[in-house]
Amino acid sequence: MTDRYASFVQSGAGRALVKRLGLPDPPRLRRFTPGDPLLPGPALVGAADGGRLAEPVTKILTFAGVEPRDPVAGTTAADGTPQRYGALVYDATGITDSTGLRQLYDFFHPHARSVLPSGRVIVLGTPPAECATPREATAQRALEGLTRSIGKEFGRGVTAQLVYVTKNGDAGTLTSLESTLRFLLSGRSAYVSGQVVKVGAGTATAPADWNRPLDGQVVLVTGAARGIGAALAKVLARDGAQVVALDVPAAGDALAAVANEIGGTAVQLDLTTPDAPTRLAEHLAARQGRVDVVVHNAGITRDKTLGRMDADRWDQVIDVNLSSQERINDVLLERGLIPAGGRIVAVSSIAGIAGNRGQTNYATSKAGVIGLVDSLAPVLRERQVSVNAVAPGFIETRLTARIPLALREAGRRMNSMAQGGLPVDVAEAIGWLAWPASGAVTGNVVRVCGQSLLGA
């Protein structure tokens, strides 16, 4: 679970050697601690002519304690040296034609080398499907090529994202744009880069205190005894949630330790048994009376090439990683235990996007999770319940520690951060999607992969 190479590189002696040999240079990523400022420096905010988001975004940033700067006025620091920025934020919604893409160059080119380590690049656009003309849709779709290239180019822990904000917004849109910017600018999104996030319309509730964005929410976490699940339980509790930590009876001791540490409750249940969904529903009904957020984190791998895979390996993986999520959702929704404002967050995987050798079962289940998000989100929108997934890439856990060294090193380095992510990185992304403020973010699959080269 430790990346010794990264530790070495981040030491003084290591740095010199790495530079001389041209080796991968994993930066120390800025991660979140409650009370941290959102950014390590001011944000440069620009907009294409006619953009509709620069004004609300500037307000959001100011309210969140970030100093917004103007591209013309803001390029020199108080001491006369070139200003360096915690973020470059660009409202591209005014671009209605490919010739207008030049405005991206005009904004980013002069400031491309002024972003601080672990700084942020955020481009705001209009969902292509909502655009008035094919020309506008084409230009808005082109933004993705820019942000993904910037993510690969800027280095030093800088992340780059494209946020598509609906034209047909409501009050929920602005609240969720704020929750999304607070996530993407902060250290919470240390290992999220090269992503496209959609902010739509819907009901979203800003917290009384943005340091406790999950205050009072009842959150169920499956697979909570270890790894990502345990990190998740801690992050959610830190953010104010009442956590119901669930895992199989065999993991009971570890589960109890997690639940005790965070003041949550523990439920020992094997989700693959036929009566598990009703038993879980009855438990939640009796204890908390509801569950505001369901996080389907429980997952297993049983790797073998398809020709050598026995049927049990197929069945178990599909059942734990996919079918049991469907059964639980159905029972909890049927019984009205997920109220308006509810959230379902599922854990997919980069393997579900790209496929993987030896993981036909796992990749099928995790691609199914993406299908679950795509298909449930429109159905549950009217109940004001959001459905999203995160897709982790290479995360340093007990499981990845068992991967042979050469493969493990490839997984760690083949991304824009040149290192594996931590369980807390996945947890923070799930947390953001679970916030009451994020209700207008639904139907998204957000990779937590450091912008891994792997994809489809």
Place this chain on the structure above:
Amino acid sequence: MTDRYASFVQSGAGRALVKRLGLPDPPRLRRFTPGDPLLPGPALVGAADGGRLAEPVTKILTFAGVEPRDPVAGTTAADGTPQRYGALVYDATGITDSTGLRQLYDFFHPHARSVLPSGRVIVLGTPPAECATPREATAQRALEGLTRSIGKEFGRGVTAQLVYVTKNGDAGTLTSLESTLRFLLSGRSAYVSGQVVKVGAGTATAPADWNRPLDGQVVLVTGAARGIGAALAKVLARDGAQVVALDVPAAGDALAAVANEIGGTAVQLDLTTPDAPTRLAEHLAARQGRVDVVVHNAGITRDKTLGRMDADRWDQVIDVNLSSQERINDVLLERGLIPAGGRIVAVSSIAGIAGNRGQTNYATSKAGVIGLVDSLAPVLRERQVSVNAVAPGFIETRLTARIPLALREAGRRMNSMAQGGLPVDVAEAIGWLAWPASGAVTGNVVRVCGQSLLGA
């Protein structure tokens, strides 16, 4: 332009060494020659309970000269040895729930090791958005994880694809399913793997002779003097098209040589000049009177990191690769030169999907091409004009030959074929999308990348 490593590995001496050292083992891919049988052996055809496509697919295969076999009866060859297959084709449209995914395992597991080199795996599904229930949509979406994993696992030049066929089909659907199967099963798709192809409804016309699927079609190819464009002109002419080969005046000699070789006509025109679209339209109106197929192949790179890129590099790349396509489409469509049954095929790039360091301009332009396809396809459907793109990965050309050796080797090997593709591979994919028979295939972006690991 030659892959010496692959040539070495494919020699007798090379093979032994590669096996001993565990080096990448690029197979010799099956490529298309007119008159070739569609497959090197029979096709095993299976279906999930209630599937709607096994019957039409069996008919299509039989009509195309492929011997379809049944999963139960067909597992032993005439001489008693285990039967080996040219393709495994599975109709998964009957799967309506994740528990039904087990049928995939039951079909593929026993035959996973019986696919011949450069064989084919094709899974047929229902587009998730058309499914009756979230459970069905989830299961159908899960298919993608399976096919992408099989593509990475089977090796030896075997490709794997997922074909989503609309439930709301018409006569055009069946014709385009046939054209798609003929492309995907044949050596034409040697370097296409891990793709998801959508066959919808629409007007599609089967050719009198499937060996001349473009008979009599007037096809405009931009950037036709060299590389992919030159290969394209030859492939299209081989398939029966009248080719109008276009390139800049500076490439006039090479262009004339291509046009002469294939009995086509040459047009020297710089597409970035303001009057180029009207001059082109006038030329086509005067000579051929129409253009059935427009292939936007012309493209340039001007690589630099964003901070070091001058404005000309940005402008030229956006203009040649994206804006000029838009201007030409608009003028040709306005003047009615693209008739019903017309085709627009654009060339995107894997960089437009994944982004690339040093290519903010190129990736933006190529992501825009995807936006052009997405946004024009629904608009032009009513005119019976299809719009699609291909996105090449690492293709062996004059341009890639200039990439430094280490990067070039990485690009060549990091895909399921362990080798770069050839210009003809891109040309064959464009050809298929251009066929009159492929009219119900629109709004697709098909990668020609050997299932490169790179993606988004």
